[in-house]
């Protein structure tokens with residue numbers, strides 16, 4: 001190796017180390033701070049203890065907010081996945097004039113519907129309907145915001161399922177429901193799995209809508225509670241936050257691993273001889 | 274009894290393409306019927322109309338004597354093998370074959386038993402647990418056939434089932450399909466754009482173009498006496514000679530020669546059709562210079578440059594090829610010369 005090459009090698013390695021450290025530090029903090037007797041915002045070898053966990057479990061809202069989050073996300077994810085699948089299948093197979101325009105308009109509006117611009121109308125509407133402080137209602141609103149993008153992505157998946165699969169099932173006497181259950185859903189399953197995880201992650205991390213629609217602290221999901229975890233002085237409660245953050249991260253990772261293992265994000269694809 | 278009867282069937286696509294045009298056709302019970310035609314002539318559409326995947330815009334479709342024009346595909350008791358086989362990628366071979374039974378909610382053991390039996394009959398016994406993606410093209414074709422057979426329908430529709438196979442496998446599959454059809458006595462409609470396949474396998478052939486049937490008959494009829502110049506061009510592995518000619522005083526004047534029309538014919542401009550296989554060397558006839566010799570295996574195709582800018586092809590047995598540049602005089606075998614009206618292209 002020429003000195004020049006060595007220098008380049010060194011520079012490259014150093015650069016990668018910096019990049020890696022940049023991404024690794026928050027992860028390491030998440031792994032160490034919950035077990036540190038005096039957690040700070042910096043990274044250090046912990047002074048091992050489990051007191052933080054005890055304090056967090058005794059916090060009046062910490063655990064219940066995680067349960068609230070799960071309820072809200074299950075509602076939002078289920079509604080998004082089921083309706084997006086049905087809508088994507090229909091839009092993919094039925095010929096209606098202006099179908100593509102409709103999809104683009106929906107997609108455009110979706111960023112407005114749950115976007116900041118529509119916050120006030122949404123709040124007023126939900127308030128007058130008496131649906132504030134309800135995980136179910138908030139889940140529905142979130143699903144409404146996710147649906148257009150979900151339909152858009154899923155339609156692409158369903159489009160790529162060859163029609164001849166369905167036609168051959170029909171020739172063998174399958175009813176429309178059987179065609180959907182036996183052929184379309186299994187073949188589009190990796191796409192549906194993708195949407196499911198995506199919807200869950202979106203709903204899990206959504207702060208603005210629950211913050212707005214859930215004024216009652218006991219009904220707030222984790223994403224909202226995390227922001228309000230402060231001690232009496234108003235500074236961040238560093239005993240609870242690390243543990244809570246770790247707990248908050250677990251469901252998303254677990255769901256991803258489960259879905260990836262069980263359903264796979266792969267696509268079977270058509271058969272070409 | 275499950276013959277197919279089409280009366281005045283037209284199928285028009287939403288974009289206005291009239292893919293099948295006022296077509297009448299009767300396929301007898303147990304017959305092996307081939308639909309032959311160039312790409313885009315409406316073969317697949319006709320097959321789909323019989324299966325019920327497309328609605329006939331007018332006319333009626335009957336199967337086994339019952340009018341099924343407005344019935345859903347599932348209740349027509351018609352099995353179909355698609356051009357791409359349409360095997361379900363997420364199911365095993367066994368589940369694929371038994372799918373028609375699953376639709377009828379047959380119990381699992383019965384399904385597995387039927388799948389195993391049908392698969393064994395088609396030489397798929399060891400492959401039951403594989404997925405379609407793990408099979409060769411020929412195996413996929415047999416799975417698709419097995420699935421169609423498991424439906425135990427009396428009518429079988431095949432859309433270019435052999436087109437995905439290589440030449441060798443295709444020949445084997447031909448024999449295999451034909452024997453299978455004989456054994457089961459299924460009424461079979463077979464779509465192909467390969468004329469050799471149709472000639473080899475079918476009891477009767479319909480040659481289609483632009484949504485209509487140009488000629489209907491036995492393979493021999495269609496090969497020996499094409500009804501018009503379109504069919505004449507399409508049928509035969511070597512293209513038929515179609516030469517501009519004139520009938521005068523009961524003789525056909527073509528490329529400087531005078532040939533016997535094989536019967537009385539009024540004086541008129543005509544197109545002479547002669548198959549290369551039916552031309553042979555003769556003392557009197559069309560004279561030309563050998564320009565190209567192509568080896569076809571047992572025979573060779575010789576191209577002659579004749580007077581009046583006409584080229585004529587003929588086949589000669591192996592080892593009898595004339596040298597390029599030599600002069601040859603050829604005449605059709607008696608009764609093998611066809612005359613087509615030069616305006617309408619119809620056989621006269």
Ligand SMILES: Nc1ncnc2c1ncn2[C@@H]1O[C@H](COP(=O)(O)OP(=O)(O)OP(=O)(O)O)[C@@H](O)[C@H]1O
Pocket residue numbers: 286287288290291292310311312313314315316317318319466
């Ligand atoms: N879904 C459709 N919508 C509109 N037009 C169609 C549709 N399918 C086929 N066509 C048109 O109908 C005509 C007949 O098509 P068809 O598929 O029946 O031809 P084919 O004889 O099967 O051809 P190939 O040998 O290429 O399969 C063609 O002109 C085609 O462009």
Ligand SMILES: [Mg+2]
Pocket residue numbers: 316317318
């Ligand atoms: Mg076709």
